[in-house]
Amino acid sequence: MSQKNDEGKRSARAKMQEERAKQEAKARKKRQYGIIGAVLAVIVVLVAIGILIQNGRSSSYNAATQAPGGTIGNTKLVIPVGATDAPSTVTVYEDPRCPACEQFESGMKQTMNKLLAEGKIQIQYHVVSFIDTHDNGSGSKNAANALGCAQNVGRFHDYHDVLYANQPDETVDAWANKTVLISLAKQVPGLDTPSFESCVNGNAYGSWVTAVETDFGKSGYTSTPTVLLNGTPAYPSYKNQQISPAAFTAWVDEANKGKPLGTLSGPSAAALASPTAHNNAAAPSPSGS
Structure with a gap:
């Protein structure tokens, strides 16, 4: 080869x-x-x-069966306070543990109550609970559920004010202990009952609390308190003017000009009509949480 x-x-x-x-x-x-x-x-x-x-x-949240009585909206996530026919609506997103929310409440409570009593506004509360997520706590959710329990028997507004008046430091998750929330109900006439205690201990509105928080996450708002007057942000300022009791009253009166006032009814009507509820407090700090 x-x-x-x-x-x-x-x-x-x-x-x-x-x-x-x-x-x-x-x-x-x-x-x-x-x-x-x-x-x-x-x-x-x-x-x-x-x-x-x-x-x-x-x-899994079923608005028809799992929302507190008297809540409104398609999914019943909102708690209304005040006249249904009030000419202005104040929307408030608050976490019960939020210190900035407490500042807003302490500074504006008397003004808001006066405007409610006069039929000038309806407040629509969204009770959120995001602080628990940041510190692995449970107090926000427990308090939100307790507020749902109070709403179910027509005592939301009074209990709401009691919680903010007795809010623990944000770093102390005191409301992780449900007995504290139950004890605070003693300050609200007609709320300290076995059924309320069972509602709080059994987390009866836990699914509703979760649904409210989920809705807050989708809202586009990222802090509390978020306050809107007829859909326009009103905290810490409204149309470039800093919030204060006098300023907020003026904003509402301007928005209501020429409109009939609403008629307040329900368990909180007498309390809101009390002269002691009309004393304005100092303006709140504009800081947010």
């Missing part, structure tokens, strides 16, 4: 080996892509399952 033929055979074998190596490399890549694709498919499925589970948890 000639040297030329030997070289030709070796060249052919080399080409065959090279082609075989290419095919094997392609096959390995195909298998790798197949494995990666399978892994990604599993991840997609797991994510989809997680979303379905989360949606299932969110949709």
Whole structure:
């Protein structure tokens, strides 16, 4: 056999080996892509399952059966205080443990109560509970549930004021102990009952509390208190004017000009009509939480 033929055979074998190596490399890549694709498919499925589970948890709230009585809105997440026919609406997002909310309440409570009693406003409360998320606490949720229990028997507003008047330091999750919340109910006539105690201890409105917080997360607002006057932000300022009792009253009167006043009714009507409820307090600090 000639040297030329030997070289030709070796060249052919080399080409065959090279082609075989290419095919094997392609096959390995195909298998790798197949494995990666399978892994990604599993991840997609797991994510989809997680979303379905989360949606299932969110949709587990049933407004018809799990919301406190007297709440309003399509999903009954809002607690109204004041005349239903009041010419102006004040929307308030508050966390019971929020210190800035307490500053707002202590500074504006008397003014708000006076405006309520006069039929000038209705306040619509969204009781949120995000502070628990930041410190792994439970006091915000417990207090929000307790407020739901109070709302269910027509004592929300009075109990709301009691909680803010006795708010613990934000770093002390005192309301993780439900007996503290139950004890504070003694300050509200007609609220300190076995049914209220059972409602608080049993977390009767836990699903509602979660739904309110979820709704807050979707609202676009990121801090409390968030206060709106007829849909326009009014805290810490309204149309470039700093909030104060006198300023807020003027804003409401301007918004209500030419409109009939509402008629207040319900358990809080007599308390709001009391002269002692009309004393204005100092302006609140504009800091937020």
